[in-house]
Amino acid sequence: MDRLSVYIHIPFCIKKCAYCDFLSAAPKGSEMQTYKNALIYQIRSLAKLANEYDVYTVFIGGGTPSIYPSEDISDILFELENSFEKVRRGSYKPVEITIECNPGTLDYNKLKNYRLAGINRLSMGLQSADNDELKLLGRIHTYESWEKEVDHALRAGFTNINTDLISGLYNQSLDKFATSLEKVERHGMKHISVYSLIIEEGTPFYEKYSVDRLSDEEYEKWEEEDRRIYDYTREILAANGYRQYEISNYAKPGYECLHNLVYWNRGDYIGIGIGAASMIHNIRFSTISSLLDYISLNEKACDRYFEKIFNDVSRLSPNEQMNESIMLGFRKNDGIDLESFDTKFRTSFLEKYKEQVCKWREEGMLKVEGGRVYLTEKGQSISNMIIVDFMD
Ligand code: SF4
Known part of the structure; x- marks a missing residue:
């Protein structure tokens, strides 16, 4: 399960x-x-x-x-x-x-x-x-x-x-x-x-x-x-x-x-209550944010409840999923697990981002070690700049 x-x-x-x-x-x-x-x-x-x-x-x-x-x-x-x-x-x-x-x-x-x-x-x-x-x-x-x-x-x-x-x-x-x-x-x-x-x-x-x-x-x-x-x-x-x-x-x-x-690991989650974000099978959506509308969607109005209660529905493309994995992965000290990234996206992280990895590694901002790629202390202090460099 x-x-x-x-x-x-x-x-x-x-x-x-x-x-x-x-x-x-x-x-x-x-x-x-x-x-x-x-x-x-x-x-x-x-x-x-x-x-x-x-x-x-x-x-x-x-x-x-x-x-x-x-x-x-x-x-x-x-x-x-x-x-x-x-x-x-x-x-x-x-x-x-x-x-x-x-x-x-x-x-x-x-x-x-x-x-x-x-x-x-x-x-x-x-x-x-x-x-x-x-x-x-x-x-x-x-x-x-x-x-x-x-x-x-x-x-x-x-x-x-x-x-x-x-x-x-x-x-x-x-x-x-x-x-x-x-x-x-x-x-x-x-x-x-x-x-x-x-x-x-x-x-x-x-x-x-x-x-x-x-x-x-x-x-x-x-x-x-x-x-x-x-x-x-x-x-x-x-x-x-x-x-x-x-x-x-x-x-x-x-x-x-x-x-x-x-x-941060992009697992599935559901948000209940106004404005709460959800992501299920790479589909993002959120509950409506108007308190009045939310409260009034009671059992009597339950036909088409799901259409009414959720909005901003979008399916993430593989590229968006990859970008998100990198963005969230580099926020964590453990960084990105290379094997699971490669399996999930059917591509080699180190091949695909060869240029960026070399550049930031030479500058002491990033390390590849123990099957993971992660930002060093120095790299974390400019994490936004590094992450942008990896975005497709
Ligand atoms: S007003 Fe905002 S910051 Fe203050 S307690 Fe409420 S949610 Fe937290």
């Missing part, structure tokens, strides 16, 4: 953060309840996949999924299990069920109930351990509330916890970031994600800190500091037993996020 990963999108947050352009907003009226019903309806429609797939990983992301009472999250997971098990026994056997959560929406009982519902991995949004930076980012919590919830999570039995940090805040010094990293690491996180802040148009942050507003000198200084933060993060986390397995992700051995690895 093939493996399927399931992503469930919760588009609600207590309030919008100043830098965020994700598909999320504060809920209005009874939206949370009606959205949950619509999710359940969409999950039921997945039953047809149970003949073909075993559920391998589940990721409940957002938004802030922990905004829901834990009973609602249990109902959603129960429905998912039921949809698969009803059709074929044993088709629901996820090895990893993650929920994203934010301090300020958690407590011990909620975390305990997550464990009872089968959730075995938490991804906590902290972003910074500095309360002034948290305020600047528009987060709803303090560092101390994160500490308290980590303690609750450990007591509830969670051993696999990720914490997200943001680097590259305007005026953020390496020293300040290092303090955040040290505090997070000290709490025994098994996984740490560090994302460079991208200032998106249309966010309050864009109004204040868009690069257009910076002089060349300010921009260079900012970029330079973010680069120093990246190098420092790699070095310090490696020294403390974390393995960087993707550009922004570090894990203790055995704690890599299996769900994300499915995306």
